Amino acid sequence: MPDSQTRDALAPADSTEKLRGAGRVLIAVYLVLAIAATFRSVYQIISKFDEAPVAYSLSAVAGIVYIVASIALIKRRGAWRTVAWIAIGFELLGVLVVGVLSFAVPQWFAHPSVWSWFGAGYLFIPLVLPVLGLVWLSRSARAAQDGARHAAH
Structure with a gap:
């Protein structure tokens, strides 16, 4: 039976990875947008859907996407x-x-x-956030691969 150091070295890098820094901030922003977009769109759809059905429907879609992205980033494995x-x-x-x-x-x-005019109403955060999210996913995958390679040697 391997000792604890050997087990830790053989474990996949992302299984022991703690969520830190940029990852926490990224998830926090996703959660805020998920709540804001979802509740705003629900209110708009209930109270005044006939005024702007396309815009309000798109805001609802954005809210759902932010919820799914938030959950996926939290679970991330x-x-x-x-x-x-x-x-x-x-x-x-x-x-x-x-x-x-x-x-x-x-x-x-x-x-x-939420997404009209490239997210101008939300300070362009909807435009920048997915770029940062994709960069973070890419870098964290690369770090996990490097950690697994390092542990194998």
């Missing part, structure tokens, strides 16, 4: 890592497409959505 990549990639695509459409077809956005 196994299939959840894949879910995080998909959710954050979808989020970036959504911000870019909705951002362009909000300029190209402004009548669809009589009222702003």
Whole structure:
């Protein structure tokens, strides 16, 4: 039976990895956006959906994406890592497409959505956040691979 040092060296790097620094901040921002976008869209859909159905529906989609991304980033192992990549990639695509459409077809956005005008109503955080999320996922995957390689030697 291996001693505790050997077991620790053989364990996958991300199984003992603690969430620190940038990861905590990233998840905190995702959680704030998840709550803000979801509750705002629910209120808008209930109270005034007929005024801007496209914008309010897109805000609801954004809220759901932020919830999924938050959960996936918190869990961040196994299939959840894949879910995080998909959710954050979808989020970036959504911000870019909705951002362009909000300029190209402004009548669809009589009222702003989370992603309209590239997230201008949210200080462009919806535009920057998925880029940071994808960078963090990439770097944390690379760090886990490097740790596993180091442990194998």
